[in-house]
Amino acid sequence: MSVTIRDVAKAAGVSPSTVSRVLNNKGIISEETCEKIYQAMRELKYVPNDMARSFANGSPRVIAIAINVSDAQAFANTFFNRMVFGIETAAHQSGYNLIITNATSDREGLGSIERLIMGKKIDGILFPASLLQRSFLTALEDNSFPCVVLGRPSASDLEASWVDIDNEQAGQAAVNHLYSKGYRRIAFLSNGEKELFNQDRIAGYRKAIEKRRLALEEIWICHTNSSLQKGRASVRQLLEGNEKPDAIICSDEKLALAAIREAKAQGYRIPDDFGVLCFDDTPVTELAEPGITSVDVDTFELGRLAAENLIRQIERAEKSSWRVQLTTHIIERDSTGRKTHGKE
Amino acid sequence: MSVTIRDVAKAAGVSPSTVSRVLNNKGIISEETCEKIYQAMRELKYVPNDMARSFANGSPRVIAIAINVSDAQAFANTFFNRMVFGIETAAHQSGYNLIITNATSDREGLGSIERLIMGKKIDGILFPASLLQRSFLTALEDNSFPCVVLGRPSASDLEASWVDIDNEQAGQAAVNHLYSKGYRRIAFLSNGEKELFNQDRIAGYRKAIEKRRLALEEIWICHTNSSLQKGRASVRQLLEGNEKPDAIICSDEKLALAAIREAKAQGYRIPDDFGVLCFDDTPVTELAEPGITSVDVDTFELGRLAAENLIRQIERAEKSSWRVQLTTHIIERDSTGRKTHGKE
DNA sequence: ATAATCTATGCATACGGTTGCATAGGAATG
DNA sequence: CATTCCTATGCAACCGTATGCATAGATTAT
Numbered sequence: 125m126s127v128t129i130r131d132v133a134k135a136a137g138v139s140p141s142t143v144s145r146v147l148n149n150k151g152i153i154s155e156e157t158c159e160k161i162y163q164a165m166r167e168l169k170y171v172p173n174d175m176a177r178s179f180a181n182g183s184p185r186v187i188a189i190a191i192n193v194s195d196a197q198a199f200a201n202t203f204f205n206r207m208v209f210g211i212e213t214a215a216h217q218s219g220y221n222l223i224i225t226n227a228t229s230d231r232e233g234l235g236s237i238e239r240l241i242m243g244k245k246i247d248g249i250l251f252p253a254s255l256l257q258r259s260f261l262t263a264l265e266d267n268s269f270p271c272v273v274l275g276r277p278s279a280s281d282l283e284a285s286w287v288d289i290d291n292e293q294a295g296q297a298a299v300n301h302l303y304s305k306g307y308r309r310i311a312f313l314s315n316g317e318k319e320l321f322n323q324d325r326i327a328g329y330r331k332a333i334e335k336r337r338l339a340l341e342e343i344w345i346c347h348t349n350s351s352l353q354k355g356r357a358s359v360r361q362l363l364e365g366n367e368k369p370d371a372i373i374c375s376d377e378k379l380a381l382a383a384i385r386e387a388k389a390q391g392y393r394i395p396d397d398f399g400v401l402c403f404d405d406t407p408v409t410e411l412a413e414p415g416i417t418s419v420d421v422d423t424f425e426l427g428r429l430a431a432e433n434l435i436r437q438i439e440r441a442e443k444s445s446w447r448v449q450l451t452t453h454i455i456e457r458d459s460t461g462r463k464t465h466g467k468e
Numbered sequence: 469m470s471v472t473i474r475d476v477a478k479a480a481g482v483s484p485s486t487v488s489r490v491l492n493n494k495g496i497i498s499e500e501t502c503e504k505i506y507q508a509m510r511e512l513k514y515v516p517n518d519m520a521r522s523f524a525n526g527s528p529r530v531i532a533i534a535i536n537v538s539d540a541q542a543f544a545n546t547f548f549n550r551m552v553f554g555i556e557t558a559a560h561q562s563g564y565n566l567i568i569t570n571a572t573s574d575r576e577g578l579g580s581i582e583r584l585i586m587g588k589k590i591d592g593i594l595f596p597a598s599l600l601q602r603s604f605l606t607a608l609e610d611n612s613f614p615c616v617v618l619g620r621p622s623a624s625d626l627e628a629s630w631v632d633i634d635n636e637q638a639g640q641a642a643v644n645h646l647y648s649k650g651y652r653r654i655a656f657l658s659n660g661e662k663e664l665f666n667q668d669r670i671a672g673y674r675k676a677i678e679k680r681r682l683a684l685e686e687i688w689i690c691h692t693n694s695s696l697q698k699g700r701a702s703v704r705q706l707l708e709g710n711e712k713p714d715a716i717i718c719s720d721e722k723l724a725l726a727a728i729r730e731a732k733a734q735g736y737r738i739p740d741d742f743g744v745l746c747f748d749d750t751p752v753t754e755l756a757e758p759g760i761t762s763v764d765v766d767t768f769e770l771g772r773l774a775a776e777n778l779i780r781q782i783e784r785a786e787k788s789s790w791r792v793q794l795t796t797h798i799i800e801r802d803s804t805g806r807k808t809h810g811k812e
Numbered sequence: 813a814t815a816a817t818c819t820a821t822g823c824a825t826a827c828g829g830t831t832g833c834a835t836a837g838g839a840a841t842g
Numbered sequence: 843c844a845t846t847c848c849t850a851t852g853c854a855a856c857c858g859t860a861t862g863c864a865t866a867g868a869t870t871a872t
Contacts (some may be wrong), residue, residue, distance in 0.1 A: 139822045174587035176858035243518035245809040483852045518830035
């Protein structure tokens with residue numbers, strides 16, 4: 125078997141408890157003994173058995189993030205990727221490990237998440253809002269099990285902590301950027317009416333439009349879904365209408381591409397005649413032609429903050445609900461890079 | 469405290485060992501006792517403490533995947549994403565959890581990976597070839613610690629198990645596809661000379677070219693790095709030379725875009741005058757105009773296989789080295805979608 | 813000088829499951 | 843009917859670490 129705390133104790137001529145105290149900086153140990161023990165540990169190449177430790181402490185020093193393997197969205201999403209890296213970074217820094225686990229429940233009836241929690245295998249959990257089931261979250265809350273939701277949960281009465289980007293601010297930032305580039309008739313193409321983030325972005329869009337006293341046509345706010353075809357159809361309608369916009373904010377890269385292509389097809393030059401902007405910075409926005417100006421979020425930071433707070437919950441056992449909305453920033457590219465400003 | 473195995477035993481009127489045996493299907497237990505115990509477990513809502521279990525067994529039923537947080541490549545890479553999902557799926561199926569951990573070593577001198585291993589917190593590890601340090605791997609091997617490398621390790625004398633795509637086959641498949649579309653003068657634009665995968669793909673390219681007795685100009689194989697500018701420069705040179713190719717295989721999406729743009733700029737129509745194909749299927753290849761034909765890999769499956777084998781290593785304690793090279797397939801899009809074939 | 817207080821350490825037990833060995837009762841065998 | 847062999851279960855030790863309580867010796871206070 126491997127080297128145990130007892131072996132170290134024997135080699136240093138002390139009791140196991142003393143070694144344990146040195147390991148954990150608990151109690152008062154004399155300089156001299158301390159040195160002897162370190163010496164012994166080095167000689168024996170002692171590494172504490174984390175399983176035994178976790179078991180004895182009743183805490184494994186592990187957090188988990190729930191994912192949905194069958195969710196094709198998450199696959200392609202660099203968003204998710206970066207976030208995980210941020211989470212790992214924060215966890216690592218506090219001496220926690222990160223388990224990634226599928227959230228669908230399995231045959232035995234007990235979902236893997238529940239199993240991790242009840243089985244004491246994790247100290248806390250990060251839960252994407254999209255996977256959130258109301259019942260599950262309340263169960264967590266009743267047990268006051270540490271949890272942070274990634275993205276704002278739609279059920280507004282929940283007490284859970286969460287992190288998200290500030291979608292309202294993002295909507296405003298989008299308008300403000302376009303305004304600064306001389307666009308005055310700004311439309312919004314959303315990829316879903318129900319989604320909270322779209323609602324919030326549109327709220328921000330409205331606010332900024334009103335604040336700047338710009339034209340606000342209700343038909344400029346249109347909902348479709350994320351597809352090139354649908355996107356083009358929507359944009360075509362906009363550009364064929366009486367009140368033509370001179371710029372558009374799109375929910376995602378696909379819609380932005382659709383907008384660019386449709387506008388071009390109709391003879392608009394981009395960015396001079398028509399500006400296009402979208403949410404989330406990705407390889408597509410970077411490599412499109414023209415490059416697409418995007419509203420970017422520091423998802424790494426989002427993940428880091430989420431994990432940091434989760435760990436605070438775990439260690440301080442404080443279950444006060446806590447919210448963070450991260451500010452976005454614009455990554456400027458050619459799709460809004462007007463040289464000659466439109467009518468001022 | 470929570471419900472323990474002893475509580476269940478008491479409620480069922482048996483000894484803890486019997487309950488344990490029921491839990492693990494070990495030994496022979498009478499139908500009747502079994503029922504009593506299940507009954508008790510249900511009533512008490514008993515969930516075994518996994519930490520205690522792991523500790524007692526000396527195996528946590530956890531595997532890890534090493535990542536490099538500071539590696540910007542991995543971020544954007546949907547490749548990695550999908551693979552992790554495949555890994556999680558396989559792990560989950562065998563009752564293992566997956567830890568994601570950064571591979572850089574920290575201040576204390578003991579890297580996090582080593583710590584996980586020595587601390588008995590994981591049973592096995594998946595290691596991206598790109599993060600592989602020779603010394604580390606041999607250390608693992610000396611300890612015969614279960615390990616599977618993701619991607620073929622460059623040090624050929626290593627005994628480690630690994631999974632990768634079959635890059636040579638991929639190179640051949642690329643040529644064959646272009647050939648079937650009527651292209652006969654096929655160039656290869658690589659994003660790095662040293663990379664093993666490029667070498668292998670080029671080897672496959674050569675084989676297929678020779679097999680089909682196509683023209684093979686050495687200047688058609690050119691190395692650059694992954695940037696639009698460099699890519700365009702390389703393609704320009706090719707198209708301005710005496711021996712002009714009529715199609716090109718690119719290492720990645722960026723180079724493919726570069727090729728498309730340069731060819732277009734020179735008046736070539738795509739795909740009719742010039743075919744473009746690249747490795748890895750991504751949102752960019754899908755959304756480009758024209759859509760880019762790509763050589764796709766089932767990275768989910770790659771991850772699944774890797775994890776599956778790792779777990780086999782763990783459970784059977786068989787340390788025979790094992791290699792898998794996954795076959796790729798072509799995702800056909802417009803960039804090679806010639807209607808009128810070239811000279812046959 | 814004695815009592816009270818600290819400092820530094822050891823002892824014993826707990827954490828929750830697992831498992832080798834022992835054994836009682838019943839079935840099979842001679 | 844005695845012996846052997848299963849079947850089903852219990853006992854007790856063990857996995858490696860943490861920690862409350864006890865205590866010996868040193869120090870300080872009275």
